[in-house]
Amino acid sequence: MSGSVSPLAPKSYAEMPPVRGVRMATAAAGIKYKGRTDVLMMVFDEPASVAGVFTRSKCPSAPVDFCRANLPAGRARAVVVNSGNANAFTGKKGRESTAMTAAAAASAVGCSESEVFLASTGVIGEPLDATKFSGVLDGLAVSATDNFWFEAAKAIMTTDTYPKVATRTARIGDVTVRINGIAKGAGMIAPDMATMLSFVVTDADLPAATLQALLSEGVEPTFNAVTVDSDTSTSDTLMLFATGAAKADGQKAISGPSDPALVDFKAALNDLLKDLALQVVRDGEGARKMVAITVEGAESDAAAKRIALSIANSPLVKTAVAGEDANWGRIVMAVGKSGEMADRDRLAIWFGDVRVAVNGERDPDYSEAAASAVMKEEDIAVRVDIGLGSGKATVWTCDLTKEYVEINGDYRS
Amino acid sequence: MSGSVSPLAPKSYAEMPPVRGVRMATAAAGIKYKGRTDVLMMVFDEPASVAGVFTRSKCPSAPVDFCRANLPAGRARAVVVNSGNANAFTGKKGRESTAMTAAAAASAVGCSESEVFLASTGVIGEPLDATKFSGVLDGLAVSATDNFWFEAAKAIMTTDTYPKVATRTARIGDVTVRINGIAKGAGMIAPDMATMLSFVVTDADLPAATLQALLSEGVEPTFNAVTVDSDTSTSDTLMLFATGAAKADGQKAISGPSDPALVDFKAALNDLLKDLALQVVRDGEGARKMVAITVEGAESDAAAKRIALSIANSPLVKTAVAGEDANWGRIVMAVGKSGEMADRDRLAIWFGDVRVAVNGERDPDYSEAAASAVMKEEDIAVRVDIGLGSGKATVWTCDLTKEYVEINGDYRS
Known part of the structure; x- marks a missing residue:
């Protein structure tokens, strides 16, 4: 990590209110960094819809392979992210590491491994010792709280000099929903897509296919329009989750991505994606302008x-x-x-x-x-x-x- | 120009013997630099065959346009190169500047303007005041000598920290011919083609079409296989001239680029092109490795x-x-x-x-x-x-x- 905060950092950070349906906790597992958190767990007590876009690298990381395999089912109960090691180009050991982490997470929250999503960021080519943090997931699943967004953003930083957070609200019919997002990324940033991890959660009630359509469209003028150094990572991961908690407020069912009720939500989502993407560029390694x-x-x-x-x-x-x-x-x-x-x-x-x-x-x-x-x-x-x-x-x-x-x-x- | 010579510079420079049929002279016209030469004139007393490859930029410099127009005729009597100003993105003024320089060179050596070739290197977008050096061409045409290669290489430098020269001999049938080349380039170096100027002259007797085929083939694994910073210049120019002086030694006529008599010449040419191309990389701006x-x-x-x-x-x-x-x-x-x-x-x-x-x-x-x-x-x-x-x-x-x-x-x- 760089010693000083980017001169382009935001002058203040957004207040990050809870998003109903997701809880988070972090741990300091000492994967690479000392004296800071490096593991983030997100828990959805009810299954959330999930969408994702990933690196176009021909040599993706083991967690990217893992997420791609689980994405078609469209259901998420847990997300585990570590910083300090990308678990990329780690061969069979890399797959063993994702399998161990997914099993531990599934056990901790009581779900199927197909409902777990994983991301890793950091050095490429070093075997990731998942035993360092698989043991803490039980505890994290219990202690996770809904008011932890800023700490979550800090746990996934690598060469970032500041945590990246953004929040928006939108109207779907008569119901107000919230969208929160965090991101990390500072170097190896290039389309397509920008090298980074980003996790966005809304309490809207949206089917996975709709969520995927919104995300795929929203990423083009935002995360896919930023570049720090033209270098595309093996690990780029942007995921969007919808917990559906707004259904209890009477949010109407959505027919698909073109549903007119989504106009405001789309605008808010795209604005949030742009906000996060620009925060990534503003933390470009060594950036002054x-x-x-x-x-x-x-x-x-x-x-x-x-x-x-x-x-x-x-x-x-x-x-x-x-x-x-x-x-x-x-x-x-x-x-x-x-x-x-x-x-x-x-x-x-x-x-x-x-x-x-x-x-x-x-x-x-x-x-x-x-x-x-x-x-x-x-x-x-x-x-x-x-x-x-x-x-x-x-x-x-x-x-x-x-x-x-x-x-x-x-x-x- | 950088203050110190690249640590990757050659430990010694090639001795550059004359190539029969070409004479050179340089002048200090103060185009941008002070206290050094910045204009090179090459004179072929008998028309030389000529081949060239140029930048693939969609925004080429005025001299590149000028050379492309003259190349199909395949005859060269004079070359004028200046450093310090690229005469690129200079609009109508740029074309006036190449016209004035060509007219002055043609008058100085007594040839058609279609037998003149031009190259400029340096800053983009600044109008090039050709009056600064068009007046000296008469004198240069007279004073040009055949033993001036190293000085020629120095006059075309910009951010280069050392002049780039190479020489080879080859057998065509029973006759030994010589190939000399100079190059400049240190930044804005990328295929295709490497940003630079390079001028290669042989005393072999080769028709222009054959020369062009040899050059186009030779450039791929050499100048088109080097990159300093991925940035392609507006001005890349590599020209190959054959004075034909070896005809007087009894060099046999060449039927085309596949003539078996050219095997040794091709190898020598390609080796020289690679030598010059690698010298350019070794002078990459700031390069230490x-x-x-x-x-x-x-x-x-x-x-x-x-x-x-x-x-x-x-x-x-x-x-x-x-x-x-x-x-x-x-x-x-x-x-x-x-x-x-x-x-x-x-x-x-x-x-x-x-x-x-x-x-x-x-x-x-x-x-x-x-x-x-x-x-x-x-x-x-x-x-x-x-x-x-x-x-x-x-x-x-x-x-x-x-x-x-x-x-x-x-x-x-």
Whole structure:
């Protein structure tokens, strides 16, 4: 973990009220870290609906394999998360470790192993000794409380410098439901999807298939639109649970993801996902600046996103931002290398509200002072108009600093 | 320019004998740099055959456009290169600048503007004032000498910390021909193709079409297999000239690129291209270590190359190398994110001769000490066996250091 909190951290954290139907507890099992919690258990006393999206890595971790196998049944009673060890590329031992943890969790809450979901984050390739925490799950299942969100967020941190929490409410018909989420992630962050763990719980009453549709749609402009370093983890996991407690308030049954009663819920969920995703970027390893890159005028939204990611992942763009250098030539470079259609002589580029380039050359009214002033801000907006179509996308990234190199030069040791 | 020479620089430079048929001269025009040469002129007194490969950027520089237009005619009498300004994204002014330079060069050597080739390297987006050096070309054309290769290499440097030169000889039938090359490049280096300028001249007698075929084939495993930072420049230019002077020695006419008489020449050319390409990587901005990444057992050679580039361009792999950390988990991550077929449980990974992972987990005989010893070397070989097929490729990169961030945080200013 980094010694100091990111300068981009939130000035204050959201108050996290309980979500009916889920309880949580944490433990300090000493998996890798000393003197801090590193195991989180979530318990659903009644089965919750569950949806998930996972890394697209061809070499996923053992817990990702485990969750994918359980997801089709769509029911969750327990979640166990550990930090400090990713249980990735651990072969047969990795599968033994997930099996032992799932058995212990199922026994602790009195459910089937198919109702358990697991996630691990930390070093890759080290065998994870599940005996370190499988013994504490019985106790956690008993002590778990509903007012523990902030502590839960802290237990899953690795190189994060602050816990990431968000909460929203939404109306489904006449009933108000709540959505709470936590996330962790700071490096090895790239679509698709952003490297991180995130767990979101609502007390709404929603079937698993609907939940999955909402999550798959919501992740695209949020967690799949952030990048710290273009590196995709083996362990990316985003799960959404619906406890159904709002049914007791008279929440009407939902027919499917297109049910008009879900309009407000979808907006609240997507807003929460974006909130968490941006918190991840703002904690990018070594980050000192946050950059929102909007590409418009591309051939399609997908083309716009690929161009935006080409800019966001360019080491030369990111180091220029770190150096507060309004080096828009590197934006041109990154547009050019994206492989997407572009016409040099139609490009226009803005830093903040300052147009620096237009019609394929430096803006006639270019002011170095005005552009440089934008670069000194903590939050920087870059806008590129490709000038060819109506495709548009925004992605978020952070700068590339010496601290990133330092953090990642000796993370494992 | 960086203050000190890369620790990976060659211990000595090749002696660069003349190549019959080409003369060179340099000038200090003060385009951006003070107290050093920044213009190179090459003169072919008899028309040379010419071939070229250029950046695949969709936003190429004005000189790249200019060269592409002249290349089909296949004849070269003059080359003008400047450092300090890339004349890229300079719009109409950029085209005026190439036109003025070409006219001045054509007048200086007494040829058509279609026989002139241009290259510029340096800052993007700043108008290039060609009047700064178009006036000196008359003098350079007169003073150019055939023993000037090392000085030529120095004049085209930007953030390079050392000049890059290489020379070879080859037999075509009974005749010995020479191939000399220079290159520049240190950042914004990525396939395809590696960001750089390189000019190679041989006294062999080869038609332009043959020359182009040899160059296009030779660039794939050499300049197109190196990456410093995944960023592709707007200005990448590699040109190959054949003066034909060896015809006077009785060199036989060549029927085409598959002529058996070219076997030795091809080998020498490819060896020289690889030599120059690796010199570029060894001068990667901030580089302290050189990494050769070989992927074998992939579905195809192309898949192997994409996996190797995914590893080579991973900031997390590159920072681990900088930190001398045998973090093979990040190699797994980069294989997994490449998008190519991989089976986690068949992967094997070596650092040098030390196998660190096999069958999807840490090698049973893994020795941290042995792996760490490899990482302390200046030249590090990483080998990955995907275990699926017979596809194989090698790419070369360097580590990502704090110095890279420093160099690129304030390059423009």
